[in-house]
Amino acid sequence: MKFCSQCGNPVTRMIPAGDNRMRHVCAHCATVHYENPRIVAGCLPVWRDQVLLCRRAIEPRRGYWTLPAGFMENGETIEQAAARETLEEACARVRDLSLYTLFDLPHISQVYMMFRAELVDLDFAVGEESLEVRLFEEAQIPWSELAFPTIGRTLECFFADRRQNLFPVRNEPLEALRAHYTPR
Amino acid sequence: MKFCSQCGNPVTRMIPAGDNRMRHVCAHCATVHYENPRIVAGCLPVWRDQVLLCRRAIEPRRGYWTLPAGFMENGETIEQAAARETLEEACARVRDLSLYTLFDLPHISQVYMMFRAELVDLDFAVGEESLEVRLFEEAQIPWSELAFPTIGRTLECFFADRRQNLFPVRNEPLEALRAHYTPR
Ligand SMILES: [Zn+2]
Numbered sequence: 001m002k003f004c005s006q007c008g009n010p011v012t013r014m015i016p017a018g019d020n021r022m023r024h025v026c027a028h029c030a031t032v033h034y035e036n037p038r039i040v041a042g043c044l045p046v047w048r049d050q051v052l053l054c055r056r057a058i059e060p061r062r063g064y065w066t067l068p069a070g071f072m073e074n075g076e077t078i079e080q081a082a083a084r085e086t087l088e089e090a091c092a093r094v095r096d097l098s099l100y101t102l103f104d105l106p107h108i109s110q111v112y113m114m115f116r117a118e119l120v121d122l123d124f125a126v127g128e129e130s131l132e133v134r135l136f137e138e139a140q141i142p143w144s145e146l147a148f149p150t151i152g153r154t155l156e157c158f159f160a161d162r163r164q165n166l167f168p169v170r171n172e173p174l175e176a177l178r179a180h181y182t183p184r
Numbered sequence: 185m186k187f188c189s190q191c192g193n194p195v196t197r198m199i200p201a202g203d204n205r206m207r208h209v210c211a212h213c214a215t216v217h218y219e220n221p222r223i224v225a226g227c228l229p230v231w232r233d234q235v236l237l238c239r240r241a242i243e244p245r246r247g248y249w250t251l252p253a254g255f256m257e258n259g260e261t262i263e264q265a266a267a268r269e270t271l272e273e274a275c276a277r278v279r280d281l282s283l284y285t286l287f288d289l290p291h292i293s294q295v296y297m298m299f300r301a302e303l304v305d306l307d308f309a310v311g312e313e314s315l316e317v318r319l320f321e322e323a324q325i326p327w328s329e330l331a332f333p334t335i336g337r338t339l340e341c342f343f344a345d346r347r348q349n350l351f352p353v354r355n356e357p358l359e360a361l362r363a364h365y366t367p368r
Pocket residue numbers: 004005006007008009026027028029030031
C-alpha cells in the first residue's frame with residue numbers, strides 16, 4: 001500500500017495514537033488502513049468411499065492435486081464460500097456441509113477452513129481453475145502430488161476419522177501440517 | 185475505496201475479466217482491489233464456576249457487557265488473537281484455549297470465533313476499551329445487557345454444555361442468534 005484509498009495522497013507507516021502496531025496511515029485525511037487475515041474456505045466432497053480432488057490449472061502449485069477451496073468473499077457465509085468454490089473449481093454440487101478442519105497460516109496471514117460435504121451427484125466437471133477433476137479411493141490418493149499441506153492433513157484426518165465414523169472439528173497448530181510439506 | 189492504493193489514481197467499479205463480481209479496479213495500473221471478510225476472535229475466560237465479562241467503554245454498544253474479542257491481525261493465529269484481545273480488554277491471562285463457537289455475520293462481512301479458556305489467575309483489571317471487568321456466576325449473567333447476539337449465544341451454549349461437560353465446536357447459522365437480539 002502506497003496511497004490512501006480514501007483521498008489518493010501518499011500513506012506513511014506509523015503506530016497510530018492508542019494503537020500498538022505499525023499501520024498505513026494517511027496524514028492528509030487521518031484514515032488508518034488496517035490489513036487483516038483472509039479466510040480460505042473449501043470442501044472435502046465425498047461420494048460413497050471416494051473423495052473428489054481437483055488438479056490445479058493455476059499457480060501456485062499448478063499441476064498438483066487439491067480440494068476445491070478459495071478466498072471467502074464479503075457478504076457470504078464460510079459454508080457458502082466453500083460450496084461456491086466447489087462449484088467453480090469442480091462444477092460440483094454438495095450438501096450437508098459440516099465444518100471439519102481449521103488451520104492458521106500466520107506467515108501468509110491466512111486461515112483455512114475445510115468442510116466435509118456430500119456430493120449431490122456425479123455431474124462434476126473440470127472448472128476454469130482446474131486441469132482435471134476426479135474421485136479417489138483412499139488407496140489412490142496422490143499423497144506426494146498434493147498442492148498444500150492443509151489439503152494433505154485434511155485428507156489424513158478424514159481417512160483416520162472415517163474408521164471410527166466420528167469427525168470432531170479439528171483446529172490444529174502449524175506443526176500438524178509439517179509431515180505434508182513436500183520439497184519444491 | 186475511491187483511489188488505487190498502489191498508484192493513487194481513481195478506481196472504478198467493474199467485473200474484471202475471468203471474475204464474476206464487482207470489484208474496485210484501477211484502470212491506470214490494472215490492480216484489482218479485493219475486499220474480504222474479517223475475523224473477530226475472542227475468549228470465554230472461565231474461573232471455577234464463573235466467567236469473565238467486560239463492560240464496553242467504546243461504541244458500538246458502549247456500557248453493555250461482552251466477552252473480550254476483537255479483529256484478528258495479520259501474522260497471528262486465531263488463538264493468539266483471542267488471547268491478545270483478552271489481555272488488552274481485561275488485562276487477563278488465559279490458558280488451554282479451545283475453539284468453541286463460530287458465527288457468520290454476512291451482512292457485515294465478519295466471522296466470529298470464540299474460544300473457551302481458563303483464567304490463569306485473578307489478576308485481571310479494566311483494560312483501555314472497558315469500563316468494568318468482573319466474574320459472573322450463571323445466575324448473575326446480565327442477559328438483557330449483553331453487547332452482541334454472538335456473546336449471548338456463546339454464553340448460552342456454554343452453560344448448557346457445562347451440564348454435560350461436553351463442549352463440541354458449534355458452527356451455527358444466524359438464526360441461532362435471533363433470541364439474543366435486543367431492542368435498541
Ligand atoms: Zn487519505
